[in-house]
Structure formats: structure tokens, C-alpha cells
Amino acid sequence: MAESADQRRRRGSVRQRGNSLQVRVFSGVDPVTGKDVYLTETVKGADKAAQRAADKVMTRLLSQVDQQRSATSSVSFGYVLDEWLRTAELDEGTREMYRGYIKRNIRPVLGAEPVRKVSTRMLEALYAELRRCRARCDGKPFVEHRAEGEHDCKDEKCKPHTCKPLAASTVRQLHSIMSGALSAAVRWEWIDTNPARIAKRPKQPQPQPTPPSPAEAARLFDAAYEADHDWGTLVWLVMTTGIRRGEVCALTWSRIDLDEGIIEVRSSYVLRNGVGRVKDTKTHQMRRIALDTETVVLLREHKERCAQRLTQNGAEFTEDMYVFSGVRNVDPTQPYSPHAVSSRYKDMAERLGIDTHIHALRHYSATELLTAGIDLRTVAGRLGHGGGGATTLRVYAAWVAASDRKAAEILGSRMPKRDQRRQGN
Known part of the structure; x- marks a missing residue:
């Protein structure tokens, strides 16, 4: 049955606004705000020709609404x-x-x-x-009740x-x-x-990394190594390589070549609901990180300690064992808990009066390299950032700018001096 003009008018309306006509058609109720939603379109003019054009616009908008309501798929x-x-x-x-x-x-x-x-x-x-x-x-204003039914808000600690x-x-x-x-x-x-x-989403917040200063980093390592040589080695390794917390926990001896001074980062250890598992790295990519001489020395000493402990306990050391296995180091077949690493590091930093966390050592590694003039792609590769350095640039833009200033000064120092150019002329 064809819809009458009156029915069409109840679902929509045409109103004059200045020297134009505005067509409004009811489209439904917004589930977010609870307000009525209208499709609107403006037709210039207010004469009979404009009225006819407005009627055509209303017919089109009503058809658009009807198509939405009678879609072939009713999937939610x-x-x-x-x-x-x-x-x-x-x-x-x-x-x-x-x-x-x-x-x-x-x-x-x-x-x-x-x-x-x-x-x-x-x-x-x-x-x-x-x-x-x-x-x-x-x-x-309302009260957020912490219990259903009859209850005492004071006992349940309900808050406004x-x-x-x-x-x-x-x-x-x-x-x-x-x-x-x-x-x-x-x-x-x-x-x-x-x-x-095409939806407009909130702007991506600008990262504000807060790495410890070189002096603070030195204090953190000294405190860690004094407390436990194994723990100190872990802190040093994160500090010098910038690997993620889960990656250092998942690291096995088979992934470290001490002769070549290389570690392979292939996996990460995560805990969810108390259950741990080894998974791919965050970017699902393997990377090889070069080690400096001091780091190789520390890892060799750490490996010898691990082998000696196992021998004393009547066990045999294998390359498949985890490099770090917790405070007591009793079972190298089980990795160090990432949560325990974060907690232990935070407690140590608080005792030293330094406001920081384990992930800030990753920032320290990146910012020190950039400040020293290491190119962006190399830093991104060591950190395991994807996008050829785009992420690194976004996070460490301030330090990249400082490195750029250093590059400018180096270039300027190599240019012929003005008096030399005058003599040449």
C-alpha cells in the first residue's frame, strides 16, 4: 500500500529557514545519547519550484531510512x-x-x-x-553501589x-x-x-619517555649487582640492549653467542591470570643485538655461576635453560616472572629514592644511543621497533632533535672557514 502524504509528513517535515527550505526526516534514536536522529538536507529558495524539489529530497531521505530498517541482513x-x-x-x-x-x-x-x-x-x-x-x-550525582539489594553503604564502602x-x-x-x-x-x-x-578518533597522545639519568642508571646497576650478581646482570643487560621485560625473561643460553657477542631475541614470556607462556615478540620479528665487551664479560661470569650451581645440586647445565630464573635461581628450566622483575626493580628504585620503572631502562638505552649520534634505523633495530624507525622517531623525537643538532655542529666544523674562503677568492 502506498504511503499517504500525511504519513510521509509525520515521518519528516519541511521548514523554511531564511531563503531556503530544510528537509528533516526522522531516522531513529541514537543508542549512545538517547536522542532522536534526523537526516537533513537544505534546498535553496522558497518558491513552488523549491517546494517540489524539497518533496523529492524528502522521498529520497525516507527511502534511505526505509532501506536501513529493512536491510537484507539483520545481523547485530x-x-x-x-x-x-x-x-x-x-x-x-x-x-x-x-x-x-x-x-x-x-x-x-x-x-x-x-x-x-x-x-x-x-x-x-x-x-x-x-x-x-x-x-x-x-x-x-549518584552513588556507585558495591553490592546489590539491601545493604549498608558505609559497610560496603559505596562512594559517590x-x-x-x-x-x-x-x-x-x-x-x-x-x-x-x-x-x-x-x-x-x-x-x-x-x-x-572516516570516524574521527582522539589524537594519539605524544609519548613522554622518562629515562633515568646516567648517574641514576649507575646507581641502579651498582645497587642491583651488590644485592645479587645475577640480578645485577639482568639489569645491566636490559640497560645496554633495551630489550623488553618479557624478552629478557624468555632469553635462553642457546640464543646468546658469547664468542661473536650477539644475542637473538625471538620470543617473549607473558603471564596472564597466573599462567605463563612463551610467545612471539611484540612485533612478531626476530632480531639480533650486538653486545659490548663489558656485557659479554658479565654474561660469561653469570653463565659460570649458573653451571656451578647446577653441578652442586647434581644437575647438568644445558644451553636450553633460561638465562634468568628468579631470585633463588633454583630451577633454570623456569623463566623469571615478568611481574617479579618489575616489582623487584621498583622496590630497589624506591629504596634509592629514584622514581622509575624497569621499562625506563629501555628508554635509557634508546636516548643514550641517539644522544651519542647513532642513526635512527640502528636504534630502532636494537629496540625491535617496526616501521623502519617511525615508532622510534615518534617516541624519542626530542632526542632525535638533539642528535640532529650534534650532526649540524659536526658538519659546520668541517666546512671551510670564512677567512679561508676569502683567501681563495
Whole structure:
């Protein structure tokens, strides 16, 4: 049955605004804000010809809305997310992290929405809401109850809600998840285009690395080596190579060539829910890092200590054993826990009155190399950064600039002096 003019007018309207006509058609309710959504278009003029043009625009917009509502696929966005998670090539730890983001931040808002109706504006509205308050509250004060049903708020320590924005980096991660799922929906021919592709996401925060100073680094190593030679060797190795915490924990003797002064970084050790496993490096790439003479000496001494301990305990040393295996070093077939490394280093730094963490030693290695004039690609290779140095440049831009200044001074010192040029003339 054809829709009457009155029915069409109830779903949309034409109103005069100055010397033009604005066509508005009701498109539905925004799941993020709860507000009515309208498609609008402006027609210049206000005469009869403009009225006819406005009627044509309304017919087109109504048809657009009807196509959204009667899409051939009624697949929900939540279903798309589930299918994408199930089929995407993701590390298991990453997959678990994405499940958490989807459960907390995406599914409650857009999960039930038909995927064909998910728009760029919906995504940007969600990003804005989360940047204002991660709970997406309405701005009115309320109490966050820690228990359901009848309870004593004082005993349960219920607190008034305080808006806490979601970090820009986290919102960018949510955008990446939804964009990946929507791209899959395009490939599966459930939707025609990916609305996340043009959605404006929060700006990527500029990294602010805070490496310890050379004097602080010296104090940290001295304290570590004095407490335990094995622990001191671990701190020194991270300091001089810039390898990641999980990578140093996963390092085995078979990956160290002390004669050539080379270590191969092929894997990383991670703990999730108390269960540890060895996985690929963060960038899924193997890299070889050259060692300086002092580091080779420390590792040789450390290897001898490990072999002696095993001999005393009636065991045999093998190259497949882990280089670092914890405080007591009782079982070299088990790696050092990454969490234990971070905790032990933090405690040591606090005793020294230095505000730092284990990852800052990676920053120390990078910034010292750049300040010394080592080229960006070499530094990126030692750190295991992808993109040929783009990540290194973004994180350590200030130190790259300092290195560039040093390069300029070196070049300037090699140029003929002005008085020499005058004599030549």
C-alpha cells in the first residue's frame, strides 16, 4: 500500500529557514545519547519550484531510512564483533584483552544495533562520551553501589560517582577493534562500507619517555649487582640492549653467542591470570643485538655461576635453560616472572629514592644511543621497533632533535672557514 502524504509528513517535515527550505526526516534514536536522529538536507529558495524539489529530497531521505530498517541482513553489531574475534588472527593475550574492551565499553552501547545502522556519527558520539566519563553517566550525582539489594553503604564502602574519562589511547584501541570488525563485515558483504574508516578518533597522545639519568642508571646497576650478581646482570643487560621485560625473561643460553657477542631475541614470556607462556615478540620479528665487551664479560661470569650451581645440586647445565630464573635461581628450566622483575626493580628504585620503572631502562638505552649520534634505523633495530624507525622517531623525537643538532655542529666544523674562503677568492 502506498504511503499517504500525511504519513510521509509525520515521518519528516519541511521548514523554511531564511531563503531556503530544510528537509528533516526522522531516522531513529541514537543508542549512545538517547536522542532522536534526523537526516537533513537544505534546498535553496522558497518558491513552488523549491517546494517540489524539497518533496523529492524528502522521498529520497525516507527511502534511505526505509532501506536501513529493512536491510537484507539483520545481523547485530555484537554478532559481528563475536565473529571477528573468532576468526581474526590475534595473539591469545590480545584476543582476551579485546574481549574485555568489547564487554565493558562497546557491547552495552552498540551491541544490539543492526550493523547496517552503525554510523560514523554514532562512533564519534561514543568516543566523545567515553572521553567525558567511562561510565557514560548523565552528569547527575549518584552513588556507585558495591553490592546489590539491601545493604549498608558505609559497610560496603559505596562512594559517590566521580567522572573519570577513558584515556585517549584506550579510545583509540576501541576504534581499532570496531574498525577491524566492520572491515570484516564489509568483506563478508553484510555492509557496503566501513563507517569507522572516516570516524574521527582522539589524537594519539605524544609519548613522554622518562629515562633515568646516567648517574641514576649507575646507581641502579651498582645497587642491583651488590644485592645479587645475577640480578645485577639482568639489569645491566636490559640497560645496554633495551630489550623488553618479557624478552629478557624468555632469553635462553642457546640464543646468546658469547664468542661473536650477539644475542637473538625471538620470543617473549607473558603471564596472564597466573599462567605463563612463551610467545612471539611484540612485533612478531626476530632480531639480533650486538653486545659490548663489558656485557659479554658479565654474561660469561653469570653463565659460570649458573653451571656451578647446577653441578652442586647434581644437575647438568644445558644451553636450553633460561638465562634468568628468579631470585633463588633454583630451577633454570623456569623463566623469571615478568611481574617479579618489575616489582623487584621498583622496590630497589624506591629504596634509592629514584622514581622509575624497569621499562625506563629501555628508554635509557634508546636516548643514550641517539644522544651519542647513532642513526635512527640502528636504534630502532636494537629496540625491535617496526616501521623502519617511525615508532622510534615518534617516541624519542626530542632526542632525535638533539642528535640532529650534534650532526649540524659536526658538519659546520668541517666546512671551510670564512677567512679561508676569502683567501681563495
